[in-house]
Each structure stands twice: as C-alpha cells, then as structure tokens.
Amino acid sequence: MSVLVYLESENKAYKKSAYELASYAIALASQLSTEAIGLVINNDTPKNIGGLSQIISISNESLNTFTAERYASLLSAAFEKSGSQYLVISSSADSKYIGGMIAAQSGSSFIPNVIALPENIEGKTAFKRTVFTNKGFAYTSSKSERCIIGLSKNSFGVHHSNAVPKVEAITLELTDDRVTVTNKATVNGKVTIADADIVVSAGRGLKGPENWHLVEDLAEVLGAATACSKPVSDLGWRPHSEHVGQTGKPVATNLYIAIGISGAIQHLAGINASKVKVVINNDPEAPFFKAADYGIVGDAFTVVPQLIEKLKVFKAQNA
Amino acid sequence: MKILVCISAVPDTTSKINFTADHKSLDTGGIQFVINPNDEFGLTRAVWFKEQQGAEVHIATVGETSVEPIMRKALAIGADKAFRIDTHPTDGFLVAQALSESIKKENYDLVICGRESIDYNGNMVPGLIASHCGYSFINTCTGLTIDGEKATATREIDGGSETLETSLPLVIGAQKGLVEESDLKIPNMRGIMSARTKPLEVITPSNLEALTEDLSFEKPASKSEVTLIDEANIDQLIELLHKEAKVL
Numbered sequence: 001m002s003v004l005v006y007l008e009s010e011n012k013a014y015k016k017s018a019y020e021l022a023s024y025a026i027a028l029a030s031q032l033s034t035e036a037i038g039l040v041i042n043n044d045t046p047k048n049i050g051g052l053s054q055i056i057s058i059s060n061e062s063l064n065t066f067t068a069e070r071y072a073s074l075l076s077a078a079f080e081k082s083g084s085q086y087l088v089i090s091s092s093a094d095s096k097y098i099g100g101m102i103a104a105q106s107g108s109s110f111i112p113n114v115i116a117l118p119e120n121i122e123g124k125t126a127f128k129r130t131v132f133t134n135k136g137f138a139y140t141s142s143k144s145e146r147c148i149i150g151l152s153k154n155s156f157g158v159h160h161s162n163a164v165p166k167v168e169a170i171t172l173e174l175t176d177d178r179v180t181v182t183n184k185a186t187v188n189g190k191v192t193i194a195d196a197d198i199v200v201s202a203g204r205g206l207k208g209p210e211n212w213h214l215v216e217d218l219a220e221v222l223g224a225a226t227a228c229s230k231p232v233s234d235l236g237w238r239p240h241s242e243h244v245g246q247t248g249k250p251v252a253t254n255l256y257i258a259i260g261i262s263g264a265i266q267h268l269a270g271i272n273a274s275k276v277k278v279v280i281n282n283d284p285e286a287p288f289f290k291a292a293d294y295g296i297v298g299d300a301f302t303v304v305p306q307l308i309e310k311l312k313v314f315k316a317q318n319a
Numbered sequence: 320m321k322i323l324v325c326i327s328a329v330p331d332t333t334s335k336i337n338f339t340a341d342h343k344s345l346d347t348g349g350i351q352f353v354i355n356p357n358d359e360f361g362l363t364r365a366v367w368f369k370e371q372q373g374a375e376v377h378i379a380t381v382g383e384t385s386v387e388p389i390m391r392k393a394l395a396i397g398a399d400k401a402f403r404i405d406t407h408p409t410d411g412f413l414v415a416q417a418l419s420e421s422i423k424k425e426n427y428d429l430v431i432c433g434r435e436s437i438d439y440n441g442n443m444v445p446g447l448i449a450s451h452c453g454y455s456f457i458n459t460c461t462g463l464t465i466d467g468e469k470a471t472a473t474r475e476i477d478g479g480s481e482t483l484e485t486s487l488p489l490v491i492g493a494q495k496g497l498v499e500e501s502d503l504k505i506p507n508m509r510g511i512m513s514a515r516t517k518p519l520e521v522i523t524p525s526n527l528e529a530l531t532e533d534l535s536f537e538k539p540a541s542k543s544e545v546t547l548i549d550e551a552n553i554d555q556l557i558e559l560l561h562k563e564a565k566v567l
Contacts, residue, residue, distance in 0.1 A: 100446025186479030298550030
C-alpha cells in the first residue's frame with residue numbers, strides 16, 4: 001500500500017510546495033515501509049526530487065487549464081490505479097478545491113492542514129493538524145483504509161536526494177467539466193502569499209493607502225509578498241486577497257514582518273504558523289509584541305525607510 | 320430559484336481556544352457561538368438573491384439544540400425556513416452526508432456553504448456535497464451572478480482570480496468578497512420578531528458515518544519572550560534575523 005503524491009505545477013514549472021510534498025511523501029512511505037509514487041500532470045520529470053520510486057506521468061493538452069471536476073476525477077482514478085493507501089496533496093487553492101471531491105469519488109477520508117508525520121495514539125495512526133485557524137492542534141486518524149492527506153505549507157521542509165525514479169506514462173479517461181474558465185487574472189511579477197518565504201504586512205498604523213509604498217519597497221528588497229490586516233482590507237485600502245487572518249488567508253512563511261498591526265487575536269491566529277515574526281509598532285502595549293520573536297517599538301514612518309536602506313546594503317554585501 | 324445555505328456554529332473569532340482536561344474536545348466554557356463567517360457571506364448573498372431575484376432561501380445546520388440561536392439569527396437576517404439535522408457534527412464527512420440527503424429531497428438550484436468553517440478548518444463539506452448530489456462546484460467563490468440556468472462566478476486562486484461559467488444546480492464555497500464586510504446584515508427588530516415564527520424543522524438522520532476521528536487536541540506551545548530592539552539600532556535586527564533566526 002504505497003503513498004501517492006500529487007506534484008503540482010503551474011505553467012510547466014513545479015510549485016515550490018511540490019518539493020516539500022515529495023519530501024513528506026517519501027518520509028511517510030519510509031515510516032510505513034512502503035514506496036512513494038509521484039503523480040505529474042503535463043510536466044517533465046521533476047529534478048531534485050529523489051527518493052520517489054516511481055513517477056506516474058499524465059500528459060494531455062486539455063489539462064493545461066485547471067478545472068476542478070476533471071482534475072478531481074483524474075486524481076481519483078490515479079489514486080485507484082496506483083492502489084495507494086495515501087494520497088498527499090498540497091494546501092494550494094486548487095488542491096483545497098478538489099480535496100473533498102477526490103475523497104467522495106474515491107471513497108476515502110481526507111485529513112487537511114496536516115503538519116507532521118503520523119504518530120501512534122491509542123493504537124491508531126494519528127496525523128497532527130492545525131484546527132481553529134492555528135489556535136490549536138488535533139491528532140486525527142482515518143476510519144477508512146484509504147486517506148487523502150492535505151499537507152500545510154512550510155510545515156515539513158524540503159529534503160533533497162539524488163535517487164532517480166522510474167517514469168511510467170499512463171493514460172486515463174478524461175471527463176467533461178461542467179465549469180469552464182472564461183478568464184484568469186494573475187498579478188505578474190509579484191510574489192504571491194501562497195509561494196512567499198517572507199511576507200511583509202501592514203495595518204491601520206500606516207494611516208492610508210498612499211503610504212503603502214513603504215510596504216511594497218520593503219517587500220521588494222526582501223523578495224517578499226505583501227499582505228494586510230482585516231481593517232485595511234475592509235476600508236478598501238488593499239484588496240481582500242491580501243487580508244491575513246482567521247477570515248482571510250493563513251500565512252505560514254519563514255519570516256512575517258508586521259508593520260503598524262496591533263495584533264488582534266484573529267490576525268495572530270492567521271499568522272501563527274509562520275516561523276519568525278517581527279513587529280514594528282509605536283505602541284509598546286500592542287498585543288502583537290507578545291506573539292512576536294523580534295520587535296521594534298517605534299514609528300513605522302522612520303523605522304521602515306531605514307530598514308529598507310540597511311537591508312539594501314545587507315543584500316548587496318551578501319549577494 | 321431555491322437556495323440552501325448550510326450554516327455551522329463556530330466560536331466567535333475573538334475566542335481564546337481551550338480544550339477539556341482530557342484533551343478530547345473543545346472547552347466550550349465562556350465561548351460564544353456565531354454563524355461561521357464564511358457562511359455569513361454566503362447567507363447575505365442568498366438574501367440578496369431573494370430580494371433581487373425572488374429566490375426562496377432555506378438554511379440547514381447539523382447540530383444539537385444548542386445551535387438553534389444562530390439558526391434563528393440566520394432567519395432574522397432573511398432566510399425563509401430552517402432545517403436542523405439533529406446530530407453531533409463529528410466530522411466533515413458526516414456533515415456532508417447529512418446535508419446531501421436533505422438536498423436531494425428538496426432539489427435546490429443553489430447550495431451555498433462557507434469555503435471552510437473556522438473551527439475545524441476542514442474545507443471539504445462543499446466539495447463532498449457537490450459530489451454526493453451531482454452538482455457543479457465552485458470553491459473560494461468571491462462573486463456570483465445567476466441568469467436563468469446560467470451562473471457566472473469568480474473564484475480566488477493563488478495570486479489572482481478566475482472567472483468561471485457553469486449551469487445550475489451548483490454548490491459554492493463562499494468566502495469574503497462574495498459580499499463586502501460592510502454589506503453583512505445585522506438583524507433588525509422586525510427580522511428578529513418574524514424569525515420567531517418562521518419554520519424550524521428538526522430532522523432525525525439515520526446511518527450517518529464519520530470517516531475521521533479526532534483522538535486528542537492540544538494548544539500551541541507558549542511563546543518565548545519577544546526580543547526588543549532599539550529603533551536606533553536597526554542593524555541589530557538584520558543581524559539577528561541573519562545569524563540567529565537564519566531567515567535572511
């Protein structure tokens with residue numbers, strides 16, 4: 001009973017999460033003394049993903065555009081065909097879209113937001129996952145034999161290996177999709193929150209949307225994505241897609257820099273899975289200081305421009 | 320057009336989360352339950368369809384009697400009729416199965432769920448319902464218009480958005496953006512009064528099966544004290560992020 005892992009790509013490039021997912025699947029397979037099989041759609045064999053015993057490769061032009069129904073039935077069929085016990089998927093918007101659909105079609109269970117390899121609890125295989133938007137953890141076991149694991153971003157890390165898997169191209173019957181994509185709009189040249197290692201976020205402390213160049217400049221130096229607090233998106237200063245928190249997006253980055261965000265419990269929940277948190281706020285009583293690793297009590301309008309200049313120097317020296 | 324909005328009762332977003340001493344469940348002491356925010360965006364859009372296009376809006380909740388206050392609130396916001404499926408919602412599979420049975424009987428044109436509930440964050444119920452009932456499905460839905468049988472929607476994707484077209488019947492996973500936060504409806508006195516007499520039917524389900532089991536819960540480890548850096552010494556922050564935290 002192997003572990004199947006869906007390695008997602010976008011425009012023929014593997015998403016960063018694919019490498020973490022493969023690492024997780026390989027470790028899970030090793031724990032279960034079985035093999036890990038990669039599933040690839042319309043892409044070449046991934047490089048630097050060793051440790052997979054096999055790659056199942058599906059190529060079909062009509063799969064160039066992601067549509068959920070078709071992808072879900074395809075993944076479900078591949079899950080069936082591989083005879084795997086587990087299917088590991090990412091926490092991307094697309095994978096979250098199809099997780100439940102694959103579960104229903106393949107008759108398997110689904111445990112989302114998993115952050116670790118399973119442990120034995122009461123004789124059962126229990127996966128640790130986040131609940132209550134990172135305010136807690138649950139140890140969840142599957143009651144059905146086959147199970148889909150949704151891995152949280154940045155929870156396991158990437159472990160490279162050089163072993164070369166054998167590749168098997170398979171053809172599966174494609175279903176029609178009742179939903180058609182008529183337009184796709186992505187912001188070019190900008191790091192997305194989903195892919196970012198670093199996120200720079202700001203709140204009402206920045207006083208108005210006209211001051212967001214500070215956030216954007218800092219993000220540019222760091223190669224970071226930009227985000228914001230709920231009040232800022234509610235006020236229309238920034239788009240909803242940047243809203244981080246319990247009702248917005250969760251952020252699980254290596255570094256999260258919060259500027260002028262007081263740190264409401266809903267916001268802190270949303271960013272709790274980030275590894276290192278830095279807060280810049282002129283109010284020393286701001287709750288964010290209790291949740292942060294590093295803090296500067298100071299005016300964003302003097303601290304941030306200095307930080308940008310000093311980071312430019314640092315980047316030049318460490319390039 | 321007949322719409323069902325599936326609503327779950329979740330701890331208010333300001334809640335501090337604690338678990339019972341045996342780590343087996345949420346400690347509900349002192350917690351106020353509210354309509355799951357993602358469901359509330361969906362409900363508001365459903366009421367818009369009622370006001371603008373004459374839709375009939377039902378709501379359904381899987382839960383014990385304790386969830387009825389939030390169901391009454393949903394009725395006060397503008398839903399016409401409510402179903403409570405009387406069982407403890409142990410996991411997303413059980414909830415989706417319970418809801419799907421009612422949906423098949425009532426033949427809804429549109430089923431609106433939140434993209435996820437903010438308690439157990441399962442984000443699977445709408446997809447499961449769509450599959451069980453054979454409906455089309457659009458997740459992380461940030462816009463929806465309906466013209467006859469045709470539905471046009473936008474969905475949030477990583478780093479952008481998509482415009483999608485499909486036909487009814489349809490399930491959507493609602494989220495912020497479907498309506499603006501400022502458009503959320505606070506029930507007025509007339510709504511609250513009329514909600515008292517709107518039908519709230521209790522359904523006893525049979526043979527529901529959970530596919531997952533939460534064996535235990537724990538809280539995140541408490542955090543170490545923040546390292547404060549003087550605003551005149553920003554180099555120190557960069558140094559710490561580089562050498563100590565190793566994130567630069």
